[in-house]
Amino acid sequence: MHRIGQLYTFALLVLLLLPLGAHGQKNWDAAIDAKLKQTLLTHKDFVSYPNIAANTDDMMVNVKVATDYFEARGFEVSLLESDGLPVFFAELTVDPKATTLLYYLHLDGQAVNPDNWDQEDPFKPVLKQEGQSGNWETISWDRLNGDIDMDWRIFGRAAADDKAPISMLLAAMDILKESGEQPKHNLKVILDLQEEAGSEAFLSTLEKYSDRYAADYMLILDGPAHNSNQPTLTFGCRGIARFSITTYGAELPQHSGHYGNVAPNPVFTLSQLLASMKGPDGRVLIDGYYEGIELTEAELAILNAVPDDQQEIVTKLGLSEAEQVAATYQLAMQYPSLNIRHIETSWKGPGLKTIIPEWARAHFDVRLVAETDGAALLEKIKAHIKKQGYYLIDRAPTAEERLTYSKIVSFDGNAGVNAFRTDMASPFGLQLSDAITASFGQPPVRIRTMGGTVPIIPAVNQLEIPAIIVPLVNMDNNQHNPNENIRIGNIRDGIKVILSILSTSFEN
The missing domain is CATH 3.40.630.10 (Zn peptidases)
Known part of the structure; x- marks a missing residue:
């Protein structure tokens, strides 16, 4: 090096x-x-x-x-x-x-x-x-x-x-x-x-x-x-990969009065899983996520020579501070990102209902850098989910699986383009x-x-x-x-x- x-x-x-x-x-x-x-x-x-x-x-x-x-x-x-x-x-x-x-x-x-x-x-x-x-x-x-x-x-x-x-x-x-x-x-x-x-x-x-x-x-x-x-x-x-994860509650949506404190809400389950993926500073906590990314002093000098005003960038975004993946905008672009682009539940109708949803789903995009392969990174994400104690599948769970496992996640991924x-x-x-x-x-x-x-x-x-x-x-x-x-x-x-x-x- x-x-x-x-x-x-x-x-x-x-x-x-x-x-x-x-x-x-x-x-x-x-x-x-x-x-x-x-x-x-x-x-x-x-x-x-x-x-x-x-x-x-x-x-x-x-x-x-x-x-x-x-x-x-x-x-x-x-x-x-x-x-x-x-x-x-x-x-x-x-x-x-x-x-x-x-x-x-x-x-x-x-x-x-x-x-x-x-x-x-x-x-x-x-x-x-x-x-x-x-x-x-x-x-x-x-x-x-x-x-x-x-x-x-x-x-x-x-x-x-x-x-x-x-x-x-x-x-x-x-x-x-x-x-x-x-x-x-x-x-x-x-x-x-x-x-x-x-x-x-x-x-x-x-x-x-x-x-x-x-x-x-x-x-x-x-x-x-x-x-x-x-x-x-x-x-x-950067390239891009995409995936979605779904967590599950009761087999059908349930009345929150009758079954609150009984039927787990899949939104809370999902939120706990999401929180395990990223720290408060914005850095991804998944093992090996930033593996292979090394910058030489000469490369750092070129990146730091770009005439960016970091504080101006943050201020224009309406933020008090940026995530701490890297010290500057140009440095941050050298690492893969992990972004939640949409969250939904099984309830699709107008208005609000006092129900416990059947399922909750988060849709992600991952911006890839030259050192990271999309398919390999998705495997690391799946390994992380399993490490959190979830039964991981690539489809909706069967009735038998619902009765057997308390923590179920279905994963749908596309390795995209590197x-x-x-x-x-x-x-x-x-x-x-x-x-x-x-x-x-x-x-x-x-x-x-x-x-x-x-x-x-x-x-x-x-x-x-x-x-x-x-x-x-x-x-x-x-x-x-x-x-x-x-x-x-x-x-x-x-x-x-x-x-x-x-x-x-x-x-x-």
Whole structure:
């Protein structure tokens, strides 16, 4: 472990000491500014096409629009058959001997309820500025003819998630061409048409089209950057497993007057079991739950370098203090979580009843990290339940089992999808960091593991391509919610980040 720590430290020093022009990065600011108005108007048009995956006709209109965009920039576009909507696949080969990067983005957006939006139609994008009261006020698109404020925002469904990175990539390609240059690596681009529905259609194509997807490295252009809006690289994300546990009382719901003090209430039984799983400080008490998680001094230094304000994070959550799994937000993301997402009892009717429920059930989700396998962690949870003296089954108990065992728990689990993480000191990670450093004059924010789970983790694991997430949109973009928006400053910086990437050959 000491040797690994030395390697991480050396790699970090190399990154910090490299001259800014190490990869021949040029100053793209003037070219981006000259292109910004047209980029914003093109993005306005792009966002105006409804893109809810459940509406196949709308999605195929988006495919036609995207095909025109990419073919105009020299890409060869294919539609790959899947178990659902096709996968949009574009290729641009600049040199058969060059490194190939697989870019993943998605074309669909979340469903909308127009009544909850502060504009006429979520698919009629509007330009807004923040007023003195903190409200967002609509301004004319003609304002783009003057000085463009980087804090203005475009509001519309998919304005950020995930059409903004697509527009940034297209604009970067244009700027590169107008500068008389071309990418220094080959590009393969996937636009997933059903990411918001779980990416099952794309995932169904992995084996059939593994040769088409083959690449040296993978970039995932999705998600929000660090809340400082600095260029950000995310090297992995947590996976997710799910399970439910049910405790039992009498065979049928009973009157609490007649049988209170006689029939055990399964809610109390459940609460005692739940309390055994987590301590008051928030740390999980299940044996071996955090097993295998060790952080070197160099890794700790990278995590602590992320410009988070821990107290601000806690305060914004409306809390007096955070759980004590780890000292900071970034450190906490390196450990698996244990979350109860819903609790229910056998009574489903309206109003309150004076009954003792027949059963009580808790539904959990477990966020996994790279060191933890979902199936193995579920086995540890089951072992913990047995250790508490419960008779554990995977179905409802029989009448005979009810008469035999006083403590019964049924367990229903799904190991889900495991996490992924690319080594922060890998050649890909260091070259990507160096390219952005050369363009921006300072290193990007480097996130070891983000808290959420992206649907395409199985693709990262199955294709066995080193993958890094390059999140480009503003953190406060109202992703998946009404009034989704993209900050213009993030569009500008995102184009610059992608130009930095396109201008890098990424040697193996």
